[in-house]
Every structure is written in structure tokens, then in C-alpha cells.
Amino acid sequence: MLISTSQPKGAIQQTHLLEATASAANALLTVDNLDQAVNMALQIIGETLDTDRVCVIENFQRPSELFPGWKILYEWHSRHTVSQIYHPQVAQGTYKGITDWYDRINQGQALSYLLEEMPEPFRSGQAAIGVKALHIVPIFIDGKCWGSVGFDDCREAKRRSTDELAVLKTAAACIGSAIQRQRIQETLLQAEKERAAELIRINEALQHRDRLLSAVAQVTKNLLETEDIDVAVPTALQAIGEVANMSRVQLILEFADQATKKLHHRITYEWVAPGIVPQINHPTMAVIDNDHAEVIVKELYAGRSIWRIIDDLPDVIRWQFESIGIKSTGGVPLFIEGRYIGAVTFDDCIQYRQWSQQEIDVLTTAAEGIGAALHRKQLVEAKQAAVASEQEKASQRQLTELARANESLRICVNRLADQLDSEKFLEHILLEASAQIGSYAAALFLYEDSSHNTRVMKGYVREGEVVPIKKNPEMAMFQVPISGNTCTFWETSLLRGEAVVFNLDDCDEQVYPQINWHRTQGHRSIVRVPLILGSRPLGFIGLCFREYRASLPQNIELIMTLAQQATLAIHLTKLAENSRHAAILEERNRMAREIHDTLAQAFTGVIVQLGAASRIVTDDLIEVQTHITQARDLAREGLAEARRSLNALRPQILETGNLSKAFNRLVSQMSTSIDTQIVCRIVGQVYSLSVDIENNLLRIGQEALTNAIKHARASEIKIELVYETIQMILRIKDNGQGLNTDSLSVVKGFGLMGIKERSDRIGGQLTIQSIPGQGTEITILITN
Template sequence: MLAPNYLEENSNGMRSHFGDRILEATTIAVNALLSIDNFDEAVKTALQVMGESLDCDRLGVIEHFPIPLSTLPGWRSLYEWNAPNIIAQISHPTTAQGTYAGIEEWYQRLQAGESISCLLEEIPEPFRSGQAAIGVKALFAVPIFVEELFWGVLSFDHCRQVKHTSTAELTLLKTAAACIGSAIQRQRIRQTEQKRTEELAKVNQELQQRDRLLSVVAQVTKNLLDTEDIDIAIPQALQAIGEVAKISRVQVILERQNPSTQKLQHCITYEWVAGGISPQIHHPTMAIIDNDDAEILLRELHAGRSIWYLVDNLPHPLKAQFQSLNIKSSGGVPLFIEGRYIGCVAFDDCVTPRHWSQQEMDVLTTAAEGIGAALHRKQLVAHLIQERASTVEKRVAELVRANESLRGCVNRLADEPDLETFWEHILLEASAQAKSYAAALFLYDASTNTSLMKRYVREGKVIPIHTDPEFVQFRLPISANIFSYWQEALFKGEVIFFNVEDNKKLLGARIKWHRAQGHRSIVRVPLILGDRPLGFIGLCFREPRTGLPANIELIIALAQQATLAIHLTSLAEQSRQAAILEERNRMAREIHDTLAQAFTGVIVQLGAASRIIPQDLPEVQEHITQARELAREGLAEARRSVNALRPQILETQNLPTAFHHLVTQMSAVIDTQIICKIIGEAYPLTVDVENNLLRIGQEALTNAIKHAFASKIVIELVYEPTQLILRVKDNGKGFAPESLAVVKGFGLMGIKERCDRIKAQLTIKSLPQPGTEITILIRRD
């Protein structure tokens, strides 16, 4: 091993000059690596500059490469400069590459960043023999590190005479080695990036082509589905696929049995060819191909696998047959209908051969599936036509039965005075149509968030739930929270079904009752008015279910009729109550305006008569006094009758509470948003004033709902120290207040009469867009 300070006879000045020369050469080499475009030439130039400056015989860049199952890498010459008449190591048959066998210590030292300098006789075998073969007398090795990894070696060989290098010079050579290694690695990175860029460009091009093909295939599939005439749609599809994929010939080839020979054949049924390409569909020998002649291709297609091949690779005589049509490469995608092979879609390249990627084959397979679906549809048409008559007859019969059922319900709804009896009919009909064991009607009360069973039918009979001991637990309202799942579906208006044993938590304690009744599954149909739930019909079955009844639409229609009946019942009750109230008010006015006033007149006249008749007629005075007492008693009784006929709600509640109750009642039956506001501290008014104010508010609210078609109505009752204001505002359709016809038609005349009766000031503001505002002002004095 050479000592670092070998050949001490060299003067310090010569060493300094040699080091400067190495540094200068390193600078020139780095500049060459950065400035010369051709990287290989740049490296060779750098090595030449370094080799000549070092006055060595061979200068090389050696890189590492991995060796399977070995902990140490191998090495090989990557770049090399040689002095004249020196053997080139990079092209030597045995020393161009090798391993670290025998010089493992060198690898460890180089990996640790040390340099190696050795005379030939100091080199271990078998490495020494290889170096001797290429004329090495002394060698120097400087490690190259790239990103802190031991990447390779910068080697210096002396072949003509032994020359030595100092430690300082080796340090400078390390810098040169690092520059060369970094430059090589940068070039490899650029090459990798360039290759990656080219690969990405190629992939991007393939993806763009695939996307174009996908777009066309999607449109083709849509056209195949939309076009009734398949014989027109399929050729159009083949043309679209062929043009976008730049294919010479696209065909649909169907398999059939030759009626004469009973052999299977493939027959070209549809075809599209590009310009200048000969059609195959009319070819004398290739329009129909026996399966036996193309067995090597059909084997894959029958197995459901696509094929693609170069014609030159096909066996004779199949190769000659394809070449007669100028086919260079060809492929096929199998067609299956209901799992049965029916043929294929074939693609021919007649200009230049090519190989399709798997992605493109997948897209073409999708196109073939669309064509297969179209062919399937064509096959089904005849079968469907045959079945259509019987299907239509069956459907007509079902519709007739459904129509009779609905007509019967409608007629019963029109003729049945008792709407609750109509509910029973609806339940019986729904249960019969659904073929359920039993059916129940539940009504939902939004104010208490409860449901109450109203009717129950079983096996075609109405069960008296109010007297039958089986239904004791259903005589009280059931909290909707118990049926949270039902409640959620109820508000969504969804028809649901479930099996009893799968939903024990849903039924809670009532599961015992359902089990005792033999219920195994339940279908629940909501009763919805607008977006407001009124209840539901529950159909109970004695067998588990996997879905809704087939005629669920008819059952929903029956449920809608039940909803109508419930709504009519509610409206009828409201109308009855309104009529009663109006009649009570009319009677109160009659009593007040006739009988009470008459009694008052009689009392006044008797008082006058008592003053006129002389006092010496005591019998007459006594009769007059008795008559006056009877008249006073009659007047008091008339006033009590008037008070008894005032609105019942005002008997137990004040005016603000009465208005709140009115709003709650109206909101329960309509979708309009109604808001009641009480402003100020409420104080009592006379019975007549409160009665008329309530009736005025009721009439104004009714007008806004019936005539204005408002979506929002606001009622304000404003209590001020000296006056009371009742204001009813809506955002509906306005009118012209000065129109007499409108005033009469909208019932505003009655509002005006009531205002006059209690000496209240009436103001009406109305425009087409903002809506109507009615204000009634009454002073406390």
C-alpha cells in the first residue's frame, strides 16, 4: 500500500504546482459538465482534462449495481479516458465489470469515505490478475457519493510507470469525483424525468383516445337504447366506433347453424368499412366462416375472452384467408345474451397492424355489450309482441277491478251520510285488495303528538274496538314517540313494511298483542293532506314480507280517499260549529233588538202611567207596580239569554285566549301560516264588544283564506290605555275596497255592520301585491 506522502523527494513547490493543476483541471471538468449539451461528450471531455492534468494512463467512472442475494454490489465501467496505447478497460471482456470479492475491505473503506492507493503487487487476488491483464502498475480510487450514498468510484490507473499522489491531491480528487458523480446522477434524473414525461405523454394520449372512445361508446349505447329500429341503430354504432378508433372494418358476426349441414357458422350480419376498404359482408368465401375453420380463434371467444392478433402469426389456411382481405391485425369481443354466446364484434386493421391496450379493449367490450343488448332487445320484441296481448288483457282486468273498487268507494263517499262508516268500507276494501289478515285506521293528533285507533277490521269483518276487550290498550291515545320510526316515515309520507319479529323494539309492549293476533308483518300507508299527516292505515299479515304488495298504488289511492273522508269530517264539524255559533249570535241579536227593547219600553210606559194615574186609585197603582216588576224580570231574563248565547269560548276564556284558540283550530286544517300576536296588557271589555271583535276577526281570517289565497296571515290584538286595535294582515291577492260587489262578496258588509254596532272605526287597505290589511279601532270610553 502506498503511503500518503510517497515520493517525498518531490519538492513542496512541485506538490503545490501539481495540486493547483488538479484544481484547475477540476474547474475545467465541472465547466464542461455544465456547458456541453451532449452529456456523454461532456463526461468524456471532463475525464480527458482530468487525465491529462493528472498525467495518468487511465481515468474512469465506475458505478455500482445490485447483485441478487449479495450484501455487496457489483461494479462496472461507465465512462473512461485512456492515454495513447493504453488498453481500454471499459471494453475488456473480463475487467469491464466485476465484484468486490477479495477486496471487501476496500468496499468498507471507500464506503467510509477513504481513498485507495495501491501498487499492483499489493492488490489482493483475484482482483490483481484482472488489473494486471489491462497493464495496471498502480491504481488510485476515490469514492463518489450521491445524496450521501456510496454510488461508485473515480479510478486513476498508471500503466507505464508508477506514479504517486499525496493525501492533499487525493482530497482534491474527491471533489472532482463528487462533481462527476453528481453530474452523472443529475443526468440520470433528467433522463428518468424525460422518460417519465414521454411515458406520461404516451399514457395521456392513450387516455385521451380512450376518453374519446368512451364518449362515443356512451353515445352509441344511448342511441341503441333510444332507436326503435335496431337494423338502423347497429350500423350507425359500428360507424361511430370505427371512425373514432380509426379502425378499417367493424362487424357484427353472429353464430348460427347451417340448416343443410347442421354445422355452426359465423355469419357477418352488420358491417361498416372505412373509405378504400373492401367490404367482407359480400365476399364469396369470407362472408360466412365455418366454426371448424376458425376454431383457434373461437375457442377464446366461446370462453368469454376477447382476442387480438397479428394476421402474420395465424396458421394456414386462416392466415391466407385474412390476407386476401388485406387484414394486418384483427380482434374480437364476444357477445352473450343471458349467458349464451351468440357471436362477436370484430375489428380489422387493414392499413397498419397494431396492438390494442387492455383499457381500449375494455371500452370496446362495453360497446359490444351495448350492441349485444340491442340484439337482445330485437330478439325480445317478437316474444314481447306475443306476450303483450295476454299481458294487456290481464292488466286491463286488474285495472277494471281497481276502477270498480275506486268507483265503489267514491259512490259510497257521495252517498254515505256517516263518514265514519265510510272509513270502515275503506279499511275493508284495502284489506281485501292487499289480501291482509287485518287492517286498522289510526288518526294522528299533532297537538298532543299521539295516535289513536279509530277502526279495526279482521277477516272481512268490522271489530267493535270500543266494546271488545281485546282492544282495551288501544282505546287511549298512543304517544308517537313510541313509534319514532313510524313517525319519521309518516311525516315523509312513505309507505313502509316490516316484519314483527325483526322490530321488537319498534312495537314495544304491544308486540305481545300482535303475536296473539298472529301478525307476522305490517304494511303502513300514511294518510297525508298536503304536507300534514292525518294518520295511517296499518295492514297486518300472517306471513313475513320481503316487499310491499304488488297493487300498493291502489291501496294508496284508497288511503287518499280515507284522507279525504277524514278531512271532510273535520270540515263538516267546523261548518256545524260555525252554523251553531252564527245562529246563537242571530238569536242573541233578535232577543236584544226585540224582546229586551220591548221589555224596556213597557217598563218606561208603566212608569209614565204610574205618574199620571191619581194616587187615590190604589188598586190601579198596585196592578201597575206588579206589571212593572214582571217587565223587569222579563228584561233580566232576556239579558241572561243574550249572555248565554254569546260564544262559548268567551264564557271560560278571555279575548286573547279566544283568538289563540281560533288560530289553532284554523291551522289544524289548512296549510296557511297563521300567527297571532297579543301586544300590551290585556283588559276586559263589554260582552257585546268582545263577542263582535271575535266574530270580526273570524270573518277577516276566513276571507283571507278563501279569497286572498294568502300563504301567511298575521292577527294582532293591540291593547293601549285608551283604545284597542284589532288588525288582520295577509300577503295574498288584494282587491279594490271601494268596489261594492267585492264588499258584499267578501263578507266585508257584515264586518262593517258589526263595527257600527260597537261604534268601532273600520279601515281597509288592499293592493294586488302586498295583500290586505283590516284594522278595527275601538276606544275604551
């Protein structure tokens, strides 16, 4: 074999290679089609190097094999050279027999071998495609060996100089970075498509919820306005079934068999979707024996709704349900004056349905509306019977009161369907309830924490007028949350959904601290009506009277119905706020992650590569240096712009300053509206932390301040930001009532779980020291 040794040709040869590398890098950065860009770059390098074949080779691990593998992704070859990428035996392979090559490439070494220096069986494969000399330079991405670029000499065996291989390493790195950048972009594009699909799914769920809520409001309105129950209930069942995508909706009522005295449930009203088998006329399923459905009836008797798939039911009832196509079933119990009368049931015969809590809440409200209509029917029938036995004047007065109650409910339902301002709607409920029951004043309180002991007044009316809570001096004690033990008077009744009455003359001031305020207002009796969603108490409506009351008013059922409307409005408002806040926070976090993971890292990689090329180019190549400098400046501008976009997603209070200024501004804002003394102290020379750390420290500080003011009732709070060389410390200390941090419910209720999660997220060391009655100190240590 004829062997010629290619000696270094000095600065001219190195210049040609550098120019080719710059041209190849330019093609990789400017040509949109990656395949076209890489092939163009390989051709430029191959022709400049006067070689016969240039290949981009990717390494990959084979879990079931001992040796790693390699495969050719791109190839350029001269006119008279055999293609390797389409050769069935040598387009890919393993490092078996050449493991030392793999180790040296991973160490960043370039390889150069003549054919006779190659080991078998690799040498035979190379000889088959005409290789006389092989040169390999590694490709590193993010500090790891990604693969290599191979250069084959097929016309004559050539030795390549160290300088040539060094320049080719830069070209190889540019090619590898372009391929990796394209893959990252494809991955991000796929993630964006998946995110878009997820947002569509969420939006569809929200629209479905809104349709449900709108339908329930309309159903309630129709039940109130339609006098004929035989028309109102079937219409309501159809409206609920269609909007909730049900297969079957029924009203089933319990009755006792006259002969056997056994209890059964009979389908009284039913709506079915097209193609679904009706149950109301079924020979064996129109009437259900309570003994056969004991597991369901037991839950309904206890006042608990059921939401099951068919596989979770016992065999005896599962077989019956399967015979009429049921796959999932739900039921809401109905009670009239504390007595169980039946249930509204929902069947899905298309899919095994997992009911969401939102669906359950809305469907429960709809079922309760039907139960209220049945109760109203009983009241009407009772009043009609009274009309026959009482004098005409008394009968007309009762009918007038009933019409007035129905009109009141109809107006409230219309406002619930149309009123966008929940506070205005709740004020209307208070005015209507006070007018209907004849109270001197009325107030609405909501619970603020899971213990149900902290209450916030959300509305107050007196003598038919709305009293502004925040601006009225006599309402000062209600301008802040009120803590107290509510169990004494009514929590037991609350959980049963019952209203209670009590007289202030019988109350102990230690048990009911607000008694003096009520006495200054002339109040003697108070009726409390619970606001309950399912089994969750949300608050109550208090109705104040200036006369002594021995029992609940006769029209308390009307007030209970008004309270249900208020409960639904409160729940709708919370659902809307939670959905909006979650969507905003998720989108901000997603944008910040994408900017950091794509633009910022990509620009940083370009700057590093251009810096390496700049150091290799000699000083007399002014034109090449100019292009490299311009490209590096553009990349730095892009990196700065990406960082500005990332900073734009920070909390507004951090936008115009650092963390210490943000805390001072936060203290200033909070101090203007409360009597608590708040002091912020900065120790050491202030320096910047990462955006994520500053964001989370600020949120931790806000949560700790809120806890100290709202729950601990501290009169003095001290904040310290300590900037040291190796660490930064945030400390919040108050002189409040303290707490027992060993109690999980207390930790959750006072937001300490959120503080811990934020501290863990930024790698902080969290310490919470608190003694009941002696205050709390929260410390977060961040190591630099």
C-alpha cells in the first residue's frame, strides 16, 4: 500500500480549516432545515480537508448488551467513494473489539489510524468500504460525550496533524450542538402541544362545570315557578341529565308494602337518554326491595350521598343494576323535616364514571332543590287542607304568605343566575331573610380556617338597610376576624343542618364574648341558620331580634332555602377564584421554566462556542474575528433579553428592587392598615440571590406575617434579613399567642405546611420555634 504522510502546511492550511469551520457554523445557525444545514456543513469541512467521507456518529447505550453502540446519523462522501450510511453491515455497530477507542473518545481524545493499525473485526468492515485511514474527533454536549465526527481517507492513507484535529473538534462541537438544539426544540414543541391539549381539557371541564351550575340555577328557578309538581320534577330531571351527560336520572320514593309491611323504593319520576332502557316500567327493577339494596339504603338513611361504579357494589344489587346497563351510579338522599323520604339518583350506562367533587356538589344542590319542591308541595297540600277547615280570611293570609315566600325565592334564584357580584347577592339574601323573618338585624359570617372557630363578618343589615362594616365605627370589633368557641351553642345542630335559637339573657359572657355589643344594639334573641355544602360547614346567617323568642319562627324553612342559595353563591365564587389563581400561577411557572431551559441555555452555549473559536483564530485574521465578535455580541444580547423576560415573571413587589427593599415595602404596606408594630432590620451587605430563592423567601415572609397578625394576634413582629458571606438568614419573630407545632391540623391550618414546602424547594433549612402564649420564631437559612 502506498502511504503518504501529510505534513502541517502552516498558517495557510490552518486558516483554510478555520474558515471552513466558520462557514459550517454559519450554515448551522442560519439554515432552518437541520438536515440540509448539517449536510452542507459536512460538505464544506470534507472538501476543505480533502478527505473522502465525513460522518456524524451518535453513541447509544444498549441495556441488554455488554458494549455500547454507535450509529451514523449524517454523511457526506466524495463522488467516487462508497456510501457508508446506507451500507447494511457498517451503518451502525458496537465498540466490541475497540473499547479502548470508546474510552479515549469519552476522555476527549481525537483518534487517527491507518487501516493496518485497526483491530479486527472492525478493520474488515472499514476495508469493505475502501477506508485507508480513519480520523475521529469527539462531540461533547453539556460536559458529556455525545458521539463523534469521523473522517475517512479512501484514495490514499493520510496522517492528520494535531492542529488539524484540534480545529476539527470545534467543527464537530458545532454540529453536535445544532443537532441537540433541534432535538430540544422538538421536545419543547411536543411538550407545548401536550400542554395545549391539557389546557383544552381543563377548559372543557370548566365549561362543563359552568353549564352544570347554570342548569342547576335554572332548574331551581323552574321548580319554584312551576306549581304542578308532575310537570316541574320531570322537566328538572331532564335538564340535569342532559347537561351532566347522564344516562338516567330518577326520583325514587320510599314506601311500605301494605301486605308485608316491608320497605321498598319506587321510581316515581324518571328521565332517560336516547337508547337507554327505562327502569320505571321494568318488570323487576321498577320497585327495589330495601333488603336487596341494604348497602345503599344504609348510606342514604345516614344522610350520605353515594357515588359508586358498579364493581364496588355487592353481588345481589350489582347483578340487578347490570341487567339494565348501569356502569356507575350516584344518589342524593332527601329529607323532609328530618324524615327520610327517598333519593334522586343518577346512572351512567356508557362509562365507568369517576365523579369529581365539583360534579357531586352541583348535583347534590340540584337534588336538594327537587327535595325542597316536594316539601313545598306537602306544605301547599297542608295549607290547602287548612283552607277547607279554617275561615276564608285566615286561609287567604296563609296563601299570601306562601306566595310571598315563593316570590322571595324566585327573586333570589334570578339574582343568583344573573348577579356577577357575589357580595351584592349576599347582601340581598340578608335583606330578604331579615324582611321575611321580621328581624331587627341580620349578619353573614364565614369560617376562615379548618377549625371552624375563626369567623369573618361578610355582610350586615339593620332595619332594611345595608350597614358598611369597614367604615362604621360601631362595627369596629367585626372589622377583623373573630376567634371563639362555637361548639357550645350550635355545632351539633350545624352538622345536622338545623337552625337554632338562643336568648342573650341566658348566655355567659365568657362563652359568648360579643354579648355586650349585642346588648348595646338592643338585641335579646338570635337565630342562627347554617351555611352547609354537602357535609362541609361554610359559616352561618345570624338574625337578631329585640324581643325574647322561645322557638324558631314558623317560616324558618324559607330562611333555610335562602341560606342554601347563599351557600351556592359562596361555593361558586370560591371555585372561580381557585381556578383563575391556579391557571395564572401554572402559566407563569411554565413560562419561566421554558425561558430558563431553552433560550438562556442555548445562548450561553453559543457564547461558549464562539469564545472557543475566537481563541483558536490568529490575530491577523481580522475579518473572521469581526464576524465571531458580532455573533458573540448578538448571543449576549439574546441572553440578557431572556433573563429580563425571566425577571418579568417575579412578584410585582420584587420588580423594582432587591429582596430587602421588597420586605421594607411589604412592611410599609401592611403597617398602614393594622395596629401591629412591624420592624424590618437588614444586617450585613445586601447582595442578590437567584430569582427563585427571592420569590420563595418573599412568599414565606408574607405567609409568616399573615399568620402572626391574623392567628397569633401579635402586637409586635420583628423581621431580620442577615446577609453573611457563606449564608443568608430570614427570621420572623412575633410576641403572639404561639402554637403547638406537633399538631398536624395546626400546622396545616396556619400555613406552616406551605412555608416548609417553599423552604424545601429552594434548599433552605427551616426552623420553627413556638411556645403557646409566648410567641413564634420562624428561621430559614440559605447556604450560598
